[in-house]
Amino acid sequence: MKTEALYHRMPISAQHAVCSLVGWRIQHTRFGSGFTQQLLAAEQRQRWSSDQMLVFRDRRLQNFVRHAAATVPYYRELFREHGVNPERIRTLDDMRVFPVLTKSVVQERQQHFFSSAIKPRDWRMTHTSGTTGGGLRFPTTLAAMQEQWAVWWRFRRRLGISLRTWCGYFGGRSVVPIAQTKAPYWRYNWPGRQILFSGYHLAPDTLGQYVEELNRSQPAWLHGYPSILSLLAEHLLSTGQSLKYQPKFITTGSENLQARQSAAMERAFGVRPANNYGLTEAAANVSECTHGRLHVDEDFAAVEFLPNNGGGWRVVGTNFTNPAFPLLRYDVGDVVELDERSCDCGLPGRTISAIDGRSEDYVVLRNGARIGRMDHVFKDMTAVREAQIFQNRPGVLMVRVVKNPGFSELDERHLRQEFFQRLGDQADVQFDYVPKIARTQQGKLRFVVSGLRDTPEMANSVPPAAPSDVTADADWESRELTAAIA
Ligand SMILES: [Zn+2]
Numbered sequence: 001m002k003t004e005a006l007y008h009r010m011p012i013s014a015q016h017a018v019c020s021l022v023g024w025r026i027q028h029t030r031f032g033s034g035f036t037q038q039l040l041a042a043e044q045r046q047r048w049s050s051d052q053m054l055v056f057r058d059r060r061l062q063n064f065v066r067h068a069a070a071t072v073p074y075y076r077e078l079f080r081e082h083g084v085n086p087e088r089i090r091t092l093d094d095m096r097v098f099p100v101l102t103k104s105v106v107q108e109r110q111q112h113f114f115s116s117a118i119k120p121r122d123w124r125m126t127h128t129s130g131t132t133g134g135g136l137r138f139p140t141t142l143a144a145m146q147e148q149w150a151v152w153w154r155f156r157r158r159l160g161i162s163l164r165t166w167c168g169y170f171g172g173r174s175v176v177p178i179a180q181t182k183a184p185y186w187r188y189n190w191p192g193r194q195i196l197f198s199g200y201h202l203a204p205d206t207l208g209q210y211v212e213e214l215n216r217s218q219p220a221w222l223h224g225y226p227s228i229l230s231l232l233a234e235h236l237l238s239t240g241q242s243l244k245y246q247p248k249f250i251t252t253g254s255e256n257l258q259a260r261q262s263a264a265m266e267r268a269f270g271v272r273p274a275n276n277y278g279l280t281e282a283a284a285n286v287s288e289c290t291h292g293r294l295h296v297d298e299d300f301a302a303v304e305f306l307p308n309n310g311g312g313w314r315v316v317g318t319n320f321t322n323p324a325f326p327l328l329r330y331d332v333g334d335v336v337e338l339d340e341r342s343c344d345c346g347l348p349g350r351t352i353s354a355i356d357g358r359s360e361d362y363v364v365l366r367n368g369a370r371i372g373r374m375d376h377v378f379k380d381m382t383a384v385r386e387a388q389i390f391q392n393r394p395g396v397l398m399v400r401v402v403k404n405p406g407f408s409e410l411d412e413r414h415l416r417q418e419f420f421q422r423l424g425d426q427a428d429v430q431f432d433y434v435p436k437i438a439r440t441q442q443g444k445l446r447f448v449v450s451g452l453r454d455t456p457e458m459a460n461s462v463p464p465a466a467p468s469d470v471t472a473d474a475d476w477e478s479r480e481l482t483a484a485i486a
Helices: 002-009 012-028 033-045 050-071 073-081 092-097 103-108 142-159 207-217 226-239 259-269 374-378 409-426 478-485
Strands: 124-128 136-140 167-171 186-189 194-198 221-224 249-252 274-278 285-288 294-296 302-307 313-318 330-339 351-358 384-393 396-403 428-433 448-450
Touching: 012 186, 033 142, 050 073, 050 092, 050 302, 092 302, 103 136, 103 330, 124 142, 142 249, 142 274, 142 285, 167 226, 194 207, 207 226, 221 226, 226 249, 226 259, 226 384, 249 274, 259 374, 374 384, 374 409, 396 409, 409 428
Parallel strands: 167 194, 167 221, 221 249, 384 448, 396 428
Antiparallel strands: 124 136, 186 194, 274 285, 285 294, 294 351, 302 313, 313 330, 330 351, 384 396
């Protein structure tokens, strides 16, 4: 923290230099020679048939289960307790002999998940933030990190983004001191070809400066949290401004991309954002293809879909790329919709039709039913800048809305209708018009905030897992800055 404070006191030119220094370090570790090999191998595998891919996945799974049984205390015990011979686990279906692993168990018994086969000197510590539950700090390896970045870059390169493409990055961690009240609200990472825009300074009166910098530097690729990129889009649309150039690519990460946010970005920038779903724990990864469909990256993790109480399918995965911290059948805490149709793009693997988001992003009706995917209520609401649902009583929803100019009574009536269509008379909907919506400590926008989850009436339902951190992006963690300055 001390070094972060030191960074914030530096002159702006020195801050640019620190960002570039950190960027240089990342280029030489995360994107070092191992990364290039991993990327080429991953790109070769995307030309395989689905059968080839599943054979590859199951072989990795087999080896990983043996590794976990032999070197990880938690699994040694679990296998003994369940009388399971690790040699008998050959396919994803065989994994059903194990219980699903929740994040709280991992948090409580963290040290029991360390593999004795990986020496602490080879650890790379990483962490998830967690919004309602606590975070998780755990070791990974350089090779595992590089493979994860290879799979993310495979997705980006499919879209046409190259490692040389300049990126306008709109993430949650600010590299601009919050007390700064004058432009520039961005810092340059030259080696990484990133312009790191601050999400925390984006407001109606600073928007013009962001637009100016984008027009000047013209990064072909915009990437970041959907809540920040859509805010930029909403600002542009509501003030009738537009960029003087058209970005070629938009990708989002870290939060679930809501339908309304996607629509706003497409209107403002003329490009539809492409969706990539990943998480630090590496227990699953899903990438959009050039046909706009979502494919499970079967070579990256062994992913299962289990029916979710309240609709959709829970994502449960085994992170076979990370030998330092094996997670078998880990409940990621997200819900998706499965897609039965095959995709013509030629990529192997199962497809899903939608990522519904956090499994806790549901509301509870008067009759106890739980309803997810509420973001669709706001899909075509151009007069709404941001929205959040707050609930602390079943059947009562407080909808916080940040209006765009032009919001009228008609819009509220329309919203009421949309809610009524989905919830009928099982919920009272109240509107609270607010100037802004608070972010989590990590700068993320939660869509549903609920005080119901720990109450007795929820005791009979499957408890939602604490959220993991959906990353899939070049997170600029303060600890990286810290490491660079220290
Ligand atoms: Zn496809």
